[in-house]
Amino acid sequence: xxxxxxxEQILKSIFPEITLSKCAxxxxxELKPESIYAGLEKLHQQSDLKFDMLVCLTAVDRVTHIxxxxxxxxxxxGYDLIVKTALVEQPYELQSVxxxxxxxxxxxxxxxxxxGISFSGxxxxxRLFMPDDWEGFxxxxxxxxxxxxxxxxxxxxxxxxxxx
Amino acid sequence: xxxxxxxxxxxxxxxxxxxxxxxxxxxxxxxxxxxxxxDGEEIAxxxxxxxxxxxGIEKMCESLTYKxxxxxxxxxxxxxxxxxxxxxxxAIEKSLQVEVPERAKVIRTLMAELxxxxxxxxxxxxxxxxxxxxxxxxxxxxxxEMILEIFEETCGSRLTMNYCVPGGVMNDxxxxxxxxxxxxxxxFKANIHEYDELLTGNPIFQSRTRGVGYLPKEDAISLACxxxxxxxxxxxxxxxKKEPYDAYDRVEFEEIIASxxxxxxxxxxxxxxxxxxxxxxxxxxxxxxAGDYRAKIxxxxxxxxxxxxxxxETARGELGVFIVSDGSNKPYRxxxxxxxxSNLAALKPMSLxxxxxxxxxxMASLDLIIPDIDR
Numbered sequence: 001x002x003x004x005x006x007x008e009q010i011l012k013s014i015f016p017e018i019t020l021s022k023c024a025x026x027x028x029x030e031l032k033p034e035s036i037y038a039g040l041e042k043l044h045q046q047s048d049l050k051f052d053m054l055v056c057l058t059a060v061d062r063v064t065h066i067x068x069x070x071x072x073x074x075x076x077x078g079y080d081l082i083v084k085t086a087l088v089e090q091p092y093e094l095q096s097v098x099x100x101x102x103x104x105x106x107x108x109x110x111x112x113x114x115x116g117i118s119f120s121g122x123x124x125x126x127r128l129f130m131p132d133d134w135e136g137f138x139x140x141x142x143x144x145x146x147x148x149x150x151x152x153x154x155x156x157x158x159x160x161x162x163x164x
Numbered sequence: 165x166x167x168x169x170x171x172x173x174x175x176x177x178x179x180x181x182x183x184x185x186x187x188x189x190x191x192x193x194x195x196x197x198x199x200x201x202x203d204g205e206e207i208a209x210x211x212x213x214x215x216x217x218x219x220g221i222e223k224m225c226e227s228l229t230y231k232x233x234x235x236x237x238x239x240x241x242x243x244x245x246x247x248x249x250x251x252x253x254x255a256i257e258k259s260l261q262v263e264v265p266e267r268a269k270v271i272r273t274l275m276a277e278l279x280x281x282x283x284x285x286x287x288x289x290x291x292x293x294x295x296x297x298x299x300x301x302x303x304x305x306x307x308x309e310m311i312l313e314i315f316e317e318t319c320g321s322r323l324t325m326n327y328c329v330p331g332g333v334m335n336d337x338x339x340x341x342x343x344x345x346x347x348x349x350x351x352f353k354a355n356i357h358e359y360d361e362l363l364t365g366n367p368i369f370q371s372r373t374r375g376v377g378y379l380p381k382e383d384a385i386s387l388a389c390x391x392x393x394x395x396x397x398x399x400x401x402x403x404x405k406k407e408p409y410d411a412y413d414r415v416e417f418e419e420i421i422a423s424x425x426x427x428x429x430x431x432x433x434x435x436x437x438x439x440x441x442x443x444x445x446x447x448x449x450x451x452x453x454a455g456d457y458r459a460k461i462x463x464x465x466x467x468x469x470x471x472x473x474x475x476x477e478t479a480r481g482e483l484g485v486f487i488v489s490d491g492s493n494k495p496y497r498x499x500x501x502x503x504x505x506s507n508l509a510a511l512k513p514m515s516l517x518x519x520x521x522x523x524x525x526x527m528a529s530l531d532l533i534i535p536d537i538d539r
Binding site for chain 1 (some may be wrong): 214222223227385388401406471472473482484486488496505509538
């Protein structure tokens with residue numbers, strides 16, 4: 001418990017107006033999309049915290065907004081922290097965190113592919129899993145899986161017939 | 165369209181050329197497509213292309229119930245199928261606050277360690293095969309076959325066992341389970357010296373792996389590597405030690421860490437891990453508690469709305485299962501943080517400046533399972 005208090009104090013010293021919440025079993029904070037890079041940079045560099053590992057980067061479509069979750073870990077003291085940010089307005093855009101953690105490169109490509117969030121400053125942003133000409137972003141809630149396969153087959157039927 | 169095609173080709177100058185490795189290349193152990201820019205024989209740049217076996221498991225999970233989606237995860241890292249199922253079951257149990265019977269915990273842990281043993285044995289055999297040594301494959305399959313037979317007797321299938329259910333395990337262990345596991349341990353202990361004689365001490369193998377594919381500790385942290393890849397670079401990251409789950413809190417074993425960070429270090433870490441797995445099995449096999457093998461839970465699982473996370477140590481590293489529930493009988497969003505996805509990123513820093521022939525050794529030491537990357 002002592003550890004928890006100390007952790008909260010350090011966080012308060014960096015972000016005075018932050019409220020600490022819970023996400024699963026981890027501590028979580030929420031930052032604004034504009035200040036996400038500056039905030040994460042502080043967490044990466046602050047000498048008491050030193051979050052040197054981006055374990056996971058993912059997103060959840062909450063219909064009204066898309067929530068992006070950064071799961072940070074410190075290999076020095078074993079702290080875990082979730083940093084959340086909510087993207088409300090389209091086009092969804094965030095600043096890339098590849099300069100801070102290199103593991104972000106693949107994670108951001110996956111999110112771009114699945115949710116259509118573009119990351120400015122990413123060295124090689126392309127569709128990671130889906131074909132280059134795929135329409136729509138599969139993990140959004142508005143994406144209907146039933147129509148997709150039919151449409152894709154229809155659009156390629158012409159091509160197949162021509163080849164024959 | 166033309167622009168997207170151009171994006172897929174690395175730019176090269178006159179004295180360099182581009183080579184495609186895969187999608188169908190035996191050393192990738194799946195369908196991984198790599199593009200290499202070569203300067204003479206040295207790798208100057210490397211770019212992975214994924215998605216050849218993307219099945220959309222995360223999207224599929226959203227349309228299946230909690231009891232159904234667990235078994236899709238067997239198809240991610242198929243060599244750690246049981247451990248993947250275990251992670252999902254633990255996350256669901258956490259959300260329902262179900263207490264798992266002691267017997268189920270021990271059985272699950274035993275199965276997980278047997279899975280790890282079988283997975284590392286296959287890796288050992290295929291590593292030899294990648295380097296041009298054919299015999300290790302047959303030696304590895306001798307013991308692996310015994311493990312798969314044990315699985316078949318108890319679970320009904322050999323690879324994707326689907327043995328974990330929320331609240332415990334599917335059915336009780338087979339009456340011969342204990343005696344067969346003991347026989348396996350006895351045989352493996354009698355044969356382990358052959359593993360070292362065949363490959364570990366082989367001068368050709370050593371010259372192909374020592375000092376090849378060096379991954380510094382800072383890079384491994386920045387790339388969020390886990391499992392034997394990270395431990396061979398000196399990072400302590402074993403989830404079984406850091407956040408013990410099931411029966412790992414009552415067994416004694418050592419976390420294997422090496423500091424060299426080359427292919428041979430990763431080989432040594434996995435070889436020693438096999439011995440540690442044996443240690444865990446030996447401690448548990450005589451002490452399987454009596455009692456129920458499954459806790460009673462409701463037919464339809466509806467976890468309270470919220471977020472649940474569970475991480476486990478698979479044969480390849482840290483698997484994180486993140487479930488967002490909206491209170492209905494189907495998960496709202498499931499995210500799998502798979503170990504191979506992050507470990508793949510380490511391929512580039514390892515192979516830059518290496519000879520193209522070393523790429524096969526580096527990929528063998530990473531032990532990538534492609535369906536786990538693509539999901």
